[in-house]
Amino acid sequence: MSGYQVDDATVEEIETERATYEPITEATRRLADLCIRSQVDAASTARALEHLQAAIDVLSQDVAEGPYGLRHSRQGPTRPWGNAVVGVRNPVAPPLKVVHETDHVWSDFELSSAYEGPPSLVHGGVSALILDQLLGEAAAAAGSPGMTGTLTVRYRRGTPLGALRAEARVERTEGYKTFAVGQICDAEGVCVEAEGVFILPRWARSEQEQPERFE
Amino acid sequence: MSGYQVDDATVEEIETERATYEPITEATRRLADLCIRSQVDAASTARALEHLQAAIDVLSQDVAEGPYGLRHSRQGPTRPWGNAVVGVRNPVAPPLKVVHETDHVWSDFELSSAYEGPPSLVHGGVSALILDQLLGEAAAAAGSPGMTGTLTVRYRRGTPLGALRAEARVERTEGYKTFAVGQICDAEGVCVEAEGVFILPRWARSEQEQPERFE
Structure with missing residues (x-):
């Protein structure tokens, strides 16, 4: 059910994978804009x-059967490389590079024409997509990873395509629930705000007690 | 500000544009999956x-300067072809074909590996993205187009990648506000629910009174 993969990829092997596939992914992003x-x-x-x-x-x-999943290495960094927001092998992802600070996470990024909704503005749903990812990473960074339970997004004004910043942090935790908040800003200030409840899935609760199931 | 374009593209010219760019867009979607x-x-x-x-x-x-925008023709169909959910020229869009019925809108679609969040599941933010589009189209189809004011998404269970259906309808309208609800289902039933408030932008209110500004 969990679909998580744990392997023994070395740091060098992971860098080789990145060097092999990142250039075609970046070229495909440029193609998306050109289409x-x-x-x-x-x-x-x-x-x-x-x-x-x-x-x-x-x-x-030579094509893998299923989606990329989330690959954990015992020896190197975790690869969420198929993820629709941060995946370095996913041309649908901008992709965001999310910085994890002590009490919050943030990302500076650019959105191209491929993320348009209303003319010249970011699609409202793309803002929701990015905030879901950031709020989820804030919950995980605070030690409370989870699946999104509820996400509420408030649009203060249109978000322009181009350079943006997203930030998120955890407000509080109640048992298996983590409450996170975040926002997307342009140079003029806040465009979109969100709050989300993240819930540790049932199978992960038992796995927390029995970590060998992750193996 | 509005960014809407009105032109005199004929039905034939619009079909030529589609035939020129849709094949490279579909090829780029396949490339995204292969990356x-x-x-x-x-x-x-x-x-x-x-x-x-x-x-x-x-x-x-030969590349246009800005994003695609929303192109209205006096003689043919409107082209939201850069849209991140329904754009036939946007490889980031699955793309959804949304059917407008009398009292609701719906779409059957498939999500590939490029829309993954948790392993083998649709990214929660991708569900939010699709529901924002569907709810917005329901509001527009009911005669109350608007920008998203608030979007609330409830995740009942993980949404599998693959074949899905999304539906949305308007619950009620209050002045410039339209309240819409919708859901995403797989073969087993509802995975995600959403409600949204859509607000007719100020510039469009005056344009409704002065339609020549659309020209």
Whole structure:
């Protein structure tokens, strides 16, 4: 059920994986932006499509069966590399690099045209997506990881595409529930606020008592 | 401020735009999944990267300055084609095709590995993203379009990646505020519920009275 993977990947192996797949992921992010903004003609997109198909053919020669999951190494850093917000191997993710401080987490990031909702503004749901991730990381950083139970997002004003900062911190913990708050700001101040309740899943509660189940 | 564009694109021109850019967008979605799941070696990803760069070079020859926006045609359908949930030119979007019925909107869709949060589950924020879009479309379909004011999402259980259905409808309207509710279900039933308040922006209120400003 948990789907967590624990392996013995060394720091070097993890860096090799990153060096192997991060460049194609970054190129695919640039392509996502160009699919939206390019104005070249049909003959040009047909030529581009041939190259994309060639890349697909190469990458399809050996494909894992399921999604990436969350890979823990006994020897190196954890890899949430398929995650839709922070995944360095996921072109759908901006991706955010989240900094964990003692009492809060934060991230400076840029949102491209691919995150648009209302014209020239960040999609309200993208702000919710990012805040869910940040609030969840704040809960985990405070020692209370969990699945989102409830997320409430308040939109104070439109959030512009471009450079933004997100922050989150834990307000309090009650048993298996952790209450976190956060916000997204542009240079002018707060655009969106959120609060979330994160709940340690039942299977993880027993695993906390029986850590060998993580192995 | 509004960023809305009105043009005279004909139905044929709109179909030509779709035929020109939809195939590269779909190919880029497949690439996003492969960036996460491919297991080919570094020599292979280097070869794939050359093709991706060649496609980038072609598509970069003529690029619009800003994001796609929301393009209204006086002669054909509206194109929200850069939208992060429904945009047919946006590889970050699954994309959802939303069906508008008399009293509700719905969409059947599939979420790939690129929308993962917890292992093998949909990212909680991705569910929020999709529900924000559906609730907003329900408000618009009921004649009360608006920007999201507040969005509350309740997670009943983990949402599996794969085939899902989202639905939304308007509960009530109070002046410029529209209250909408919705849910995401898998084959077993409801996974996530949401309620949202959508607010007609101030500039749109005056534009409703002075529709020529839309021109």
